Amino acid sequence: MYKAKNYKDYDDSTLIKLSQKGDEKAFEEILNRYSNRIINLATRIMGSVDDGWDVAQEVFVSIWKNIKSFDSSKNLYPWIRKITVNACYEELRKRGKGLESSLDDVEEGEPSIDLPDVKYSPEDNYSKIELNEVIEKALETLPEHYRITLWLRAVENLTYEEIAETLNINIGTVKSRINMARKLMRDKLKYYLEVKDESS
Amino acid sequence: MNHPSFEDISSFIDKELPDWKIKEIEEHINMCPTCKEILNDLLLIEQGIKASHIEFDTQTFTMEVLEKIRPKTERRYNFRLKLATIGLVISLIFGTSLGIVRNRYRGNLDKGKQLLISQHNIISSGDMGVIFISDR
């Protein structure tokens, strides 16, 4: 009997089942669907595109190796995302940075860490694209536990509960990290946001 | 209502508050320029973060991952296959160009020989390209 083999038409659950049987094409479709998001996520946590790319590759290789243990009735992407976060933290731990601060509960108030200023010379009129560049730069200067929490909220669109589950922290910590991250971002970007308000 | 706290405005953006509180803050923000400014700043930051999403070369990424997950024997086989193909292509190109040069050389030689024969009554020894010129 003729069987359509367009992997794009398959849902995640079917792709997992096929991958579990060793179907490489099915796994390739999983890569097509999620690799960009995962490289982005890993890049944000690791703080560099090269490191993000490498960790994301290792993540997919380990997913292929462990695909049989995955319950195909569950959602695939949150699983991949969680593996990615863990892999990044593991890599950062190996390099001896980041993890202690990421596991600490964040106190409300001023951060104890000195944050570098954004090195941009603002002009009187600047476009939204330029503002976005400054925002990205500011995001990079945030401590990684603030950066990742804010990223999961803004880009991955996760609820506080989902972030808590992904990062293995409680909801209160998620909330305080997001508040603190936004406070820091606003302080760093104060000048640019004021100019923006005046020019708009 | 007093100004809502920064934390409340932050949670308001994320809709992580009870409905009644969201409504209360919304009504306040509509009337209060100070809180509206905070909200606008946070929304701009949110947009900027969303925009910092990068489009990667996922085709290359996928190829590299697939290469890594393939069993080593298959990879070795693929490597050998690649080597053999490259070798075949090189020898084809080399062989063809050698043939062209040889044919051209031969063609020129034949033309030259005919010219000499017609002019000087020459006997050719043939293929080897060795020619004998007889005395007139």
Ligand SMILES: [Zn+2]
């Ligand atoms: Zn107010």
